Amino acid sequence: xxxxxxxxxxxxxxxxxxxxxxxxxxxxxxxxxxxxxxxxxxxxxxxxxxxxxxxxxxxxxxxxxxxxxxxxxxxxxxxxxxxxxxxxx
Amino acid sequence: xxxxxxxxxxxxxxxxxxxxxxxxxxxxxxxxxxxxxxxxxxxxxxxxxxxxxxxxxxxxxxxxxxxxxxxxxxxxxxxxxxxxxxxxxxxxxxxxxxxxxxxxxxxxxxxxxxxxxxxxxxxxxxxxxxxxxxxxxxxxxxxxxxxxxxxxxxxxxxxxxxxxxxxxxxxxxxxxxxxxxxxxxxxxxxxxxxxxxxxxxxxxxxxxxxxxxxxxxxxxxxxxxxxxxxxxxxxxxxxxxxxxxxxxxxxxxxxxxxxxxxxxxxxxxxxxxxxxxxxxxxxxxxxxxxxxxxxxxxxxxxxxxxxxxxxxxxxxxxxxxxxxxxxxxxxxxxxxxxxxxxxxxxxxxxxxxxxxxxxxxxxxxxxxxxxxxxxxxxxxxxxxxxxxxxxxxxxxxxxxxxxxxxxxxxxxxxxxxx
Numbered sequence: 001x002x003x004x005x006x007x008x009x010x011x012x013x014x015x016x017x018x019x020x021x022x023x024x025x026x027x028x029x030x031x032x033x034x035x036x037x038x039x040x041x042x043x044x045x046x047x048x049x050x051x052x053x054x055x056x057x058x059x060x061x062x063x064x065x066x067x068x069x070x071x072x073x074x075x076x077x078x079x080x081x082x083x084x085x086x087x088x089x
Numbered sequence: 090x091x092x093x094x095x096x097x098x099x100x101x102x103x104x105x106x107x108x109x110x111x112x113x114x115x116x117x118x119x120x121x122x123x124x125x126x127x128x129x130x131x132x133x134x135x136x137x138x139x140x141x142x143x144x145x146x147x148x149x150x151x152x153x154x155x156x157x158x159x160x161x162x163x164x165x166x167x168x169x170x171x172x173x174x175x176x177x178x179x180x181x182x183x184x185x186x187x188x189x190x191x192x193x194x195x196x197x198x199x200x201x202x203x204x205x206x207x208x209x210x211x212x213x214x215x216x217x218x219x220x221x222x223x224x225x226x227x228x229x230x231x232x233x234x235x236x237x238x239x240x241x242x243x244x245x246x247x248x249x250x251x252x253x254x255x256x257x258x259x260x261x262x263x264x265x266x267x268x269x270x271x272x273x274x275x276x277x278x279x280x281x282x283x284x285x286x287x288x289x290x291x292x293x294x295x296x297x298x299x300x301x302x303x304x305x306x307x308x309x310x311x312x313x314x315x316x317x318x319x320x321x322x323x324x325x326x327x328x329x330x331x332x333x334x335x336x337x338x339x340x341x342x343x344x345x346x347x348x349x350x351x352x353x354x355x356x357x358x359x360x361x362x363x364x365x366x367x368x369x370x371x372x373x374x375x376x377x378x379x380x381x382x383x384x385x386x387x388x389x390x391x392x393x394x395x396x397x398x399x400x401x402x403x404x405x406x407x408x409x410x411x412x413x414x415x416x417x418x419x420x421x422x423x424x425x426x427x428x429x430x431x432x433x434x435x436x437x438x439x440x441x442x443x444x445x446x447x448x449x450x451x452x453x454x455x456x457x458x459x460x461x462x463x464x465x466x467x468x469x470x471x472x473x474x475x476x477x478x479x480x481x482x483x484x485x486x487x488x489x490x491x492x493x494x495x496x497x498x499x500x501x502x503x504x505x506x507x
Contacts, residue, residue, distance in 0.1 A: 046433075
């Protein structure tokens with residue numbers, strides 16, 4: 001069982017959350033001319049590192065806020081959590 | 090190589106089975122090979138075997154970080170099937186079914202292939218319609234498919250919940266009678282033994298630490314047991330693909346996730362088929378030892394840990410009990426986890442790469458085990474001929490740019506949702 005610290009509610013069990021995937025994937029800027037390749041890369045490519053991974057979680061059975069979680073993908077250690085709009089280190 | 094037969098069994102019985110030849114050697118790596126296959130799992134071993142057998146390329150090394158068969162080929166639920174709707178998947182898998190049927194003879198190793206049939210349960214009229222469509226597509230591709238109504242399902246699996254007030258009543262199901270199971274370890278060992286006998290070096294406890302690429306061409310692999318030169322290198326490391334891709338500065342349409350499986354205590358034979366729950370993600374079969382072999386959802390977040398988390402197991406088994414209420418009476422014997430390459434359209438990649446002489450075999454999602462022979466066969470062809478075979482032409486890497494996705498389930502890029 002993972003215990004995730006929600007910046008709004010405190011430490012809660014993973015059962016209250018839904019996973020939202022890699023938080024470092026950046027949507028290309030609106031109204032900017034981009035190539036098909038850039039768009040495909042945004043939609044499909046993932047680094048999926050072993051080790052530190054910044055990811056989105058949705059506190060769906062709690063405050064319903066999206067948060068960012070920095071977690072180790074091999075040990076499941078959670079280093080830090082952020083509000084969705086908070087800048088990460 | 091010593092041939093396995095009833096006579097060799099009797100002969101060795103007289104010496105208390107102390108004089109069997111080793112099934113494969115433990116060589117030290119040579120300075121150079123024609124082909125290096127990274128990953129000594131089912132797909133890697135099969136690739137080396139077909140390179141030697143079909144293409145006469147025997148100066149081959151398999152490099153494995155741990156021990157052969159210790160990864161996903163030893164961690165799956167042993168299901169073999171070709172019940173796919175899309176042509177690329179259907180034809181590829183059905184080609185594999187042929188190889189499965191001949192495998193024990195071909196490898197002179199009993200892989201205990203048991204074509205006991207798979208039943209996908211349907212729990213609504215809409216699902217029956219979808220299965221009827223899938224079944225028809227399968228039959229158009231020459232794959233056996235039978236649509237069963239409720240009574241026909243009940244005859245085959247009377248222990249499923251056919252009572253009145255159930256949340257997901259069984260409307261019927263789609264059956265592929267020729268699907269089944271096989272002994273997973275035997276598949277790895279059988280391929281390893283034959284590949285070794287044809288001159289392939291199986292090098293275990295040898296971790297890849299880097300690649301040597303010169304002028305866009307692969308020239309060798311750096312490993313924990315020294316640098317090894319190679320004309321061609323094939324990556325067969327589903328689960329760890331992203332780790333090696335990072336060494337090559339490649340980013341792939343793949344995320345690594347954990348999938349759990351478990352077995353119950355052994356009970357007397359009661360389940361003749363592989364059965365999947367249609368209202369969730371749960372599948373079940375009974376092993377020859379009598380254990381109920383079960384699996385279902387991914388743990389749901391990126392993971393390289395090879396061990397599972399309880400909430401997912403609980404969720405999966407809740408579905409299992411909804412389908413087969415008797416499961417609630419059984420004790421759990423073992424649970425384990427394996428790490429999956431989850432590709433962004435749910436289908437694998439067997440292709441060349443932008444680096445000359447480097448070939449990619451990855452993205453197997455939930456379906457790596459059943460693909461073992463077909464994957465090895467087509468990957469060997471791709472490496473030997475330096476071009477894809479028509480069977481794996483659809484499994485290209487650039488389909489994510491051209492839009493030719495093979496989205497069998499239409500799940501999209503949220504690979505952890507099932």
